[in-house]
Amino acid sequence: MANLYISESSKQKQLKPRKETIRFLLDYSKALSVTKYKEMTFETISN
Amino acid sequence: MDQQLQDSCLVKRYLDGDEKALEVLINKHSQRIYGFIYSKVYDRDVTEDIFQDTFIKVIKTLKRGKYNEEGKFLPWVIRIAQNLVIDHFRRNSRMPKFEGNDEFNILTVLGDPGLNAEKQIIKEQVETDLKSLVAELPQDQQEVLIMRLYKDMSFKEIAAVTGVSINTALGRMRYAIINLRKLVKKNNIILTN
Structure with a gap:
């Protein structure tokens, strides 16, 4: 029986962003509010 | 879709x-x-x-x-x-x-071109040893060797300065090197860095 010479490490690792990055983006989205006044747009980041 | x-x-x-x-x-x-x-x-x-x-x-x-x-x-x-x-x-x-x-x-590729402290000390030691060995050579051989190796003069120039023929200058250089080798061997000196 022929051996399969494929090790676990040779498998391509999935490319995914870090959890922290996703968390940051979600927090940023929650914190960001955009206010429009006439022709102007204001961005506010609330902590 | x-x-x-x-x-x-x-x-x-x-x-x-x-x-x-x-x-x-x-x-x-x-x-x-x-x-x-x-x-x-x-x-x-x-x-x-x-x-x-x-x-x-x-x-x-x-x-x-x-x-x-x-x-x-x-x-x-x-x-x-x-x-x-x-x-x-x-x-x-x-x-x-x-x-x-x-x-x-x-x-790993871009090394420091300068010598490290150990190699610098060895280099100084080698130079000192070499100086004292050259000083041991007969005067005429010393002259030729210094002019050729340290002053980078041609044998024609050396011959003109010392007032001998080119062949004599060449011969003195040859003997200077032979004698230096003998001195190195005799004194058991290592002249490598």
């Missing part, structure tokens, strides 16, 4: 204030967008930065109400990522930098 419908639905929900919809959108497309960026920059940290900047732009555009690409969310995000990748390369071409990684460290 179904996915596009789903995306536009999620975008609409997000615009209506459902933050959870954004999380679904990010998680749904993160792998493709991240993979796309990584395939261009081949660096995990840079990919992470560009991925983050891409979604910051996405969030800002959506919240400003400027998103109008109905049902084409992913291609739109990919386009933003692509522009940011181009910006990254533009910035780097103005200020190129090289970063090593685990497999290759630039410091």
Whole structure:
């Protein structure tokens, strides 16, 4: 029986962003509010 | 088509204030967008930065109400990522930098051309030894050797300065080297760095 010479490490690792990055983006989205006044747009980041 | 419908639905929900919809959108497309960026920059940290900047732009555009690409969310995000990748390369071409990684460290190739402290000491020792050996040689051989090796003069010039024929100057040089070898052997001196 022929051996399969494929090790676990040779498998391509999935490319995914870090959890922290996703968390940051979600927090940023929650914190960001955009206010429009006439022709102007204001961005506010609330902590 | 179904996915596009789903995306536009999620975008609409997000615009209506459902933050959870954004999380679904990010998680749904993160792998493709991240993979796309990584395939261009081949660096995990840079990919992470560009991925983050891409979604910051996405969030800002959506919240400003400027998103109008109905049902084409992913291609739109990919386009933003692509522009940011181009910006990254533009910035780097103005200020190129090289970063090593685990497999290759630039410091292994770019050595310090100067000698380290140990080699400097050895070099000084060798030079001192050599000086004292040369001093042991007969005066005429010493002269030729110094003029040839340290003053880089030709044998013709040496012959003219010392007032002997070129053949005599050559002979003195030959004997100087033979005698130096003998002295090195006799005194058991190591003249290598």
